Amino acid sequence: MGAGREVPISLDGVRDKNLMQLKKLNTVLFPVRYNDKYYADALASGEFTKLAYYGDICVGSIACRLEKKEGGAICVYIMTLGVLAPYRGLGIGTRLLNHVLDLSSKQNMSEVYLHVQTNNQDAINFYKKFGFEITDTIENYYTNITPPDCYVLTKYITQNKQ
Secondary structure (H helix, E strand, O other), X not given: OOOOOOOOEEEEEOOHHHHHHHHHHHHHHOXXXXXXXXXXXXXXXXXXXXXEEEOOEEEEEEEEEEEEOOOOOEEEEEEEEXXXXXXXXXXXXXXXXXXXXXXXXXXXXOXXXXXXXXXXXXXXXXXXXXXXEEEEEEOOOOOOOOOOOEEEEEEEOOOOOO
16 A cells, blocks of 8 residues: 555444444344443453444444353453445454453453354364364354354463553
């Protein structure tokens, strides 16, 4: 790209007033429909759910849910991460994921995990670049999509003791 043509990528929080943006993105990006609980969890996660903008165009999102584990520790579940096809390869997904990983580390979360359909090799490779590992396989996790199986990908976060 020539000088002056760089388009800024920015992240913005999800709130009631822009929740429709997340709903529209999910309709285009994912083969499943999300219920009201998904959106309530996304809103409740605060800074862990973000919209990504390429210039002033909303092109991607990450939506997380904070979960309490046995023993009281909080972990981060990435419900969805997606970028519209024409805007892939520009570092937007990386920016969204790094935001959540950095925030998780700063807030002393011990792990971040997600589910990925077993045939989604692009997503598996993407997450592995960030240190995620396949930690489980769940058969028949999805309904109405083939294959119905998923992998659980987990990244354990080591805390820097100060």
